[in-house]
Amino acid sequence: MTCLYIRNAAQLVTMQGNNTVARCGVSMGELGIIEGGSVIIKDQVIGFVGTDDEAVEYLAHLSDDVQVIDASDKLVTPGLIDPHTHLVFAGTREHELEKRLKGTSYMDILQGGGGILSTCEQTRAASKKDLYVQSEQRLHQFLLHGVTTIEAKSGYGLTIEDEIKQLEVAQELSQHHDVDIVSTFMGAHAIPPEYKNHPDEYVDLVIENMLPAVVEAGLADFCDVFCEKGVFTIKQSERILEAASMLGLQPKIHADELASFGGAELAARMGAVTADHLLKASDEGIKQLAAQGVIAVLLPGTAFFLMEKPAQARKMIDAGVAVALSTDRNPGSSPTESLPFMMNLACLTMKMTPEEVLTATTINAAHAIRKASSIGSLEVGKQADLVLFDVPNYQMLQYHYAVNHVDTVVKKGRLVVQSGRVIQ
Numbered sequence: 001m002t003c004l005y006i007r008n009a010a011q012l013v014t015m016q017g018n019n020t021v022a023r024c025g026v027s028m029g030e031l032g033i034i035e036g037g038s039v040i041i042k043d044q045v046i047g048f049v050g051t052d053d054e055a056v057e058y059l060a061h062l063s064d065d066v067q068v069i070d071a072s073d074k075l076v077t078p079g080l081i082d083p084h085t086h087l088v089f090a091g092t093r094e095h096e097l098e099k100r101l102k103g104t105s106y107m108d109i110l111q112g113g114g115g116i117l118s119t120c121e122q123t124r125a126a127s128k129k130d131l132y133v134q135s136e137q138r139l140h141q142f143l144l145h146g147v148t149t150i151e152a153k154s155g156y157g158l159t160i161e162d163e164i165k166q167l168e169v170a171q172e173l174s175q176h177h178d179v180d181i182v183s184t185f186m187g188a189h190a191i192p193p194e195y196k197n198h199p200d201e202y203v204d205l206v207i208e209n210m211l212p213a214v215v216e217a218g219l220a221d222f223c224d225v226f227c228e229k230g231v232f233t234i235k236q237s238e239r240i241l242e243a244a245s246m247l248g249l250q251p252k253i254h255a256d257e258l259a260s261f262g263g264a265e266l267a268a269r270m271g272a273v274t275a276d277h278l279l280k281a282s283d284e285g286i287k288q289l290a291a292q293g294v295i296a297v298l299l300p301g302t303a304f305f306l307m308e309k310p311a312q313a314r315k316m317i318d319a320g321v322a323v324a325l326s327t328d329r330n331p332g333s334s335p336t337e338s339l340p341f342m343m344n345l346a347c348l349t350m351k352m353t354p355e356e357v358l359t360a361t362t363i364n365a366a367h368a369i370r371k372a373s374s375i376g377s378l379e380v381g382k383q384a385d386l387v388l389f390d391v392p393n394y395q396m397l398q399y400h401y402a403v404n405h406v407d408t409v410v411k412k413g414r415l416v417v418q419s420g421r422v423i424q
């Protein structure tokens, strides 16, 4: 057997420490850096993490062949994790950008039958094959940006068949692509046009038909709801998430994105795994998220692209909320796979530190999808997902911004990106 020896990194960001729960407060600033650090991978798993002198000693006792990757002028981190995407959908919505630039709001577009509903129309019309091919291209982009695991939501089907179709495509992609996918059922992403005048009947359909079908088919781990003024009410969101929890799906909430609506408070009350967006979260909501250990998944690219004020990340971190970051990849409010650019925006628009953004896209993002026991840090026994960035230190990722610094990606111990190109 051949093992992979990543040698002598300028900086090795391990995220070692107490990783039993998501990090909050000062521990979001602790990266567990080893200067001149090395990692040795055997059989998809990390076998050694330490200084290069220690690595040489460790290798002396191994009889395996060794493939060496010299990382001496590079930054090495855990594979980045994106805990909030709407990966599987058909088509694009560039015409909406022009409308928004001229003053029409995102919500006006949705309420006029466009936005999510126009993607829903295109997704319903698309074959599984089409959806697979379009989503696969997005996954390639994620990988090129150092992302090795993502969460992906349904929510552009809004019928049982079309929601299942999206989730099946995500499952097939996860089986065949190097990026791992964790799935979330989001039948409550919008009220479909056929239920426009009786939304509670759609909520009943989600609860009585869609949820059991999704669970029966084993297609999702989480359930999410777009809890927002003009979309799903607090009461409707609560009903759906309670029903989902009863069936074993863990709750997540699109909360307080466009209006202060009590979404953060609902997330805390329900013990949701995450509350996402939170641009308009109230002070009380922030306090309750901290008290209940709900992870805030912040999406600075969405605020940027919708030209809204970003979430109050500093206030949240100072209040003790554990923060994760994500692209929110979708065709309307965040058409990008660049998680590194989201990290830049988190620093530059929300004043998160370079240390905090790395925590938010590794170990805290792993907690946000309940995968922290296997990914999110470089520790012996964990899955060997790593990124080599062509920079000498972690601060450079935020300073030399909006540039893709990814050189090499290792997924489950295998080289999948080299010199910035996907290896087929």
Ligand SMILES: N=CN[C@@H](CCC(=O)O)C(=O)O
Pocket (backbone or CB within 6 Å): 086, 115, 116, 119, 226, 254, 257, 302, 328, 330, 331, 332, 333, 334
């Ligand atoms: N806000 C709701 N859902 C997505 C946007 C989906 C879309 O516009 O297609 C979000 O998280 O931003």
Ligand SMILES: [Zn+2]
Pocket (backbone or CB within 6 Å): 084, 085, 086, 254, 328, 330
């Ligand atoms: Zn979203």
